[in-house]
Amino acid sequence: MRRFALVTLICLATAPLYAQDKATIQKLNEAFSEAFNKGDFAALADLYTQDATLMPPQADFVRGRDDIQKFWQAASDHVGDLRLTTLDVEPFGSDTAREIGTFTLKPKGQQEEVAGKYVVIWQRVGGDWKLATDIWNTNK
Amino acid sequence: MRRFALVTLICLATAPLYAQDKATIQKLNEAFSEAFNKGDFAALADLYTQDATLMPPQADFVRGRDDIQKFWQAASDHVGDLRLTTLDVEPFGSDTAREIGTFTLKPKGQQEEVAGKYVVIWQRVGGDWKLATDIWNTNK
Numbered sequence: 001m002r003r004f005a006l007v008t009l010i011c012l013a014t015a016p017l018y019a020q021d022k023a024t025i026q027k028l029n030e031a032f033s034e035a036f037n038k039g040d041f042a043a044l045a046d047l048y049t050q051d052a053t054l055m056p057p058q059a060d061f062v063r064g065r066d067d068i069q070k071f072w073q074a075a076s077d078h079v080g081d082l083r084l085t086t087l088d089v090e091p092f093g094s095d096t097a098r099e100i101g102t103f104t105l106k107p108k109g110q111q112e113e114v115a116g117k118y119v120v121i122w123q124r125v126g127g128d129w130k131l132a133t134d135i136w137n138t139n140k
Numbered sequence: 141m142r143r144f145a146l147v148t149l150i151c152l153a154t155a156p157l158y159a160q161d162k163a164t165i166q167k168l169n170e171a172f173s174e175a176f177n178k179g180d181f182a183a184l185a186d187l188y189t190q191d192a193t194l195m196p197p198q199a200d201f202v203r204g205r206d207d208i209q210k211f212w213q214a215a216s217d218h219v220g221d222l223r224l225t226t227l228d229v230e231p232f233g234s235d236t237a238r239e240i241g242t243f244t245l246k247p248k249g250q251q252e253e254v255a256g257k258y259v260v261i262w263q264r265v266g267g268d269w270k271l272a273t274d275i276w277n278t279n280k
Binding site: 053055056057058059060061092093096098100117118119121133135136137138139140 | 193195196197198199200201232233236238240257258259261273275276277278279280
């Protein structure tokens with residue numbers, strides 16, 4: 001029984017990124033919304049790859065970690081209370097995954113939440129998963 | 141020289157999907173906009189995988205080829221003159237690729253074009269590349 005547990009543990013530790021990924025990605029999303037909601041934009045930008053592509057609605061492409069940090073900092077003047085929910089994570093090989101998720105946020109000075117959906121391409125950089133492509137839109 | 145050309149040809153024919161992909165994808169996008177602009181929604185839907193996910197702005201998720209066909213048919217009442225431009229295609233293994241592109245379209249009864257950007261996850265189904273995930277938003 002102990003040997004079986006050990007083998008299972010080794011398999012889990014060396015498995016690339018299948019069933020466990022959704023939990024990994026959801027945890028990173030919690031770090032994302034936490035950083036945004038408390039205004040730590042350096043920590044938020046650090047969740048992206050160095051040359052990530054952000055594709056926000058009502059705006060042009062935002063490329064690279066520095067401009068992504070500025071984008072989110074500016075966005076925080078208008079919206080808060082961001083929440084992210086991972087719906088589906090599909091791994092492509094061991095270093096890339098496509099996430100589909102939903103979000104809610106609150107425009108400042110409004111009662112009503114805004115809901116939307118997003119696609120993120122995650123890439124493994126060293127030991128960490130980072131957002132490489134990030135696009136979203138609102139539902140209405 | 142002829143032998144070199146032959147070897148090159150064989151390599152190109154068996155290479156999975158690198159440099160040549162952007163051209164492949166751009167060609168499929170031309171088929172996409174052509175089908176949309178002439179109102180052939182069955183052909184348009186057939187460019188998607190059977191269980192594709194569409195994520196339009198100002199709407200909820202649209203799942204599966206049948207509902208995707210209905211979505212584009214309904215959209216054509218409001219917009220036309222769709223043009224798609226592939227900016228970047230990144231292959232993930234031999235059966236998946238992530239495309240980033242831009243589009244323009246014309247709302248019916250308006251002079252001014254609307255411009256936007258999109259992410260498509262393409263998947264190889266048999267010998268064909270199909271849209272599996274499709275999300276976009278407008279720039280302003």
